[in-house]
Amino acid sequence: MRHGRLVMPLLLTLLAHTSARAEMDGAEYATDSALASPAERQRTRTRIEAERRAEAARAAALEAEAAAERARQVEAYARLPVGERLTAERCGACHALDSLAAIRHTLPGWHLVIARMRIWNGAVIPFDEARAIATHLAARQPARGLQRAVELLALSAPAWLAAGTWWWRR
Numbered sequence: 001m002r003h004g005r006l007v008m009p010l011l012l013t014l015l016a017h018t019s020a021r022a023e024m025d026g027a028e029y030a031t032d033s034a035l036a037s038p039a040e041r042q043r044t045r046t047r048i049e050a051e052r053r054a055e056a057a058r059a060a061a062l063e064a065e066a067a068a069e070r071a072r073q074v075e076a077y078a079r080l081p082v083g084e085r086l087t088a089e090r091c092g093a094c095h096a097l098d099s100l101a102a103i104r105h106t107l108p109g110w111h112l113v114i115a116r117m118r119i120w121n122g123a124v125i126p127f128d129e130a131r132a133i134a135t136h137l138a139a140r141q142p143a144r145g146l147q148r149a150v151e152l153l154a155l156s157a158p159a160w161l162a163a164g165t166w167w168w169r170r
Contacts, residue, residue, distance in 0.1 A: 081136065082132050087100075087133050087137065090123065090124075094121070100137075104141045104144065106138060106143045106152060107138035108151075109138075109155065111134045114130045114134055115130075118130070
């Protein structure tokens with residue numbers, strides 16, 4: 001244990017006093033600009049400046065192309081139906097729109113889904129937008145077959161129960 005305390009400082013001292021050798025000496029770092037003629041230096045400066053201007057022109061062209069692409073995307077988005085735009089804006093804020101593609105409901109079912117999102121999850125969807133979204137989703141992703149029948153039966157159950165209790169009380 002005592003030898004360990006002596007060896008470490010000795011190693012550190014040895015490392016501190018050894019000289020490190022570089023692969024290149026100072027003369028190799030010197031440029032040849034001192035040897036170049038003034039005309040050659042001017043040609044090099046002119047070439048570098050031309051390359052800078054060309055790079056700036058390429059960057060400006062890329063920016064213009066990106067701006068044109070953004071304008072095309074905005075125009076294409078504006079041409080979408082209102083329900084599709086609202087679905088992308090409101091539902092797409094929390095959900096991947098691809099994940100909505102597999103979900104199917106009837107129109108009242110979509111209204112209930114949107115109401116659930118508003119009540120339980122705090123989604124900010126005004127009533128007129130909710131109507132447009134539900135109509136769009138019901139037209140694009142309607143419930144079919146047995147799912148439709150079960151959903152309509154489940155959604156109408158409270159009305160059937162109310163009618164049944166009214167009929168029995170007569």
